[in-house]
Amino acid sequence: MALSGKSAVVTGAAMGIGKAMSEILLQNGAKVVLLDMNEAAGKSLQEALSKQYGQDRTLFLICNVESEEQMKAAFQKTVETFGGIDILCNNAGMLNESEWEKTVSVNLLGVIRGTYVALQHMNKLTGGRGGVIVNTASLAGLGPLPSCPVYTATKHAVVGFTRAMAGASAASGYGIRFNALCPGFVQTDLLSNILARLGPFSHLEALTQTFMDKGVINTSDVAKCLLELVTDETKNGEALIVKSDLKMYMPFPTEPKTPK
Ligand SMILES: NC(=O)C1=CN([C@@H]2O[C@H](COP(=O)(O)OP(=O)(O)OC[C@H]3O[C@@H](n4cnc5c(N)ncnc54)[C@H](O)[C@@H]3O)[C@@H](O)[C@H]2O)C=CC1
Numbered sequence: 001m002a003l004s005g006k007s008a009v010v011t012g013a014a015m016g017i018g019k020a021m022s023e024i025l026l027q028n029g030a031k032v033v034l035l036d037m038n039e040a041a042g043k044s045l046q047e048a049l050s051k052q053y054g055q056d057r058t059l060f061l062i063c064n065v066e067s068e069e070q071m072k073a074a075f076q077k078t079v080e081t082f083g084g085i086d087i088l089c090n091n092a093g094m095l096n097e098s099e100w101e102k103t104v105s106v107n108l109l110g111v112i113r114g115t116y117v118a119l120q121h122m123n124k125l126t127g128g129r130g131g132v133i134v135n136t137a138s139l140a141g142l143g144p145l146p147s148c149p150v151y152t153a154t155k156h157a158v159v160g161f162t163r164a165m166a167g168a169s170a171a172s173g174y175g176i177r178f179n180a181l182c183p184g185f186v187q188t189d190l191l192s193n194i195l196a197r198l199g200p201f202s203h204l205e206a207l208t209q210t211f212m213d214k215g216v217i218n219t220s221d222v223a224k225c226l227l228e229l230v231t232d233e234t235k236n237g238e239a240l241i242v243k244s245d246l247k248m249y250m251p252f253p254t255e256p257k258t259p260k
């Protein structure tokens, strides 16, 4: 997929990985709608990106992915402004094992909500022009992080949901590819704050640190992998692992063979 003239929506765009995703999409020719609940950071980023890439290529809309009303309004505004939606990055997320219900609401329900609202605009069967949806999961979506079991659960669910939607889309003719991005530790505000957000598992801080000692990557490393999932039209139903020493597509087992 060439990005020139394409329109993208990025949730959790104001900071961290979402900010890097927005920048690389703009660098490669797309128009980008930045969705975030942090109004100050979102407006500041939109002003900076407009100066760098042009006034008509970015739009910031305050939007909480937990709100159906706000998500529907944001996606509608995107279509009205840029003529449609070709790319969705369901990236907004949080980690707080003390606020586990909110963690589920943002990390899982927010991804499902973004997908289903976007489908109304992207689905070729209902007048859309197809495209690609990339969900930011985590390496914790492929293996457990004992210090944050609920976060781990949400990311495992995002991987499963993404792979199932990829199959549904291919079987239905939606014209939309679905892929998961599974980074290891990335230097962002989320990572900086996690040791204070392990809640009932804070006694496992040292264990988490041993995982982190294996290496922390930059947001730009993640953004490059996003670009690969967006532009490579052969990728559907994939989980791309990004670590300091490894970039690989998760080799999921094929369907279990019936015993002979
Ligand atoms: N930092 C890391 O080590 C890793 C992060 N991830 C995932 O990457 C995604 C982005 O995380 P980071 O950039 O690290 O976090 P971050 O905290 O630096 O940025 C997250 C952004 O999402 C926004 N946000 C949070 N809740 C929201 C909501 N309900 N509605 C709209 N916007 C919301 C925040 O305002 C912020 O701008 C998350 O899904 C996270 O789980 C995955 C693997 C590793």
Ligand SMILES: CC/C=C\CC(=O)/C=C/C=C\C=C\C=C\[C@@H](O)[C@@H](O)C/C=C\CCC(=O)O
Pocket (backbone or CB within 6 Å): 095, 137, 138, 139, 140, 142, 143, 144, 145, 148, 183, 184, 185, 186, 190, 191, 194, 208, 211, 241
């Ligand atoms: C504490 C969470 C901090 C930041 C957010 C985040 O999502 C970070 C995740 C970073 C690492 C997760 C590592 C999980 C590791 C183990 O569960 C392994 O079993 C992973 C399993 C498969 C991955 C394939 C591979 O590593 O080759």
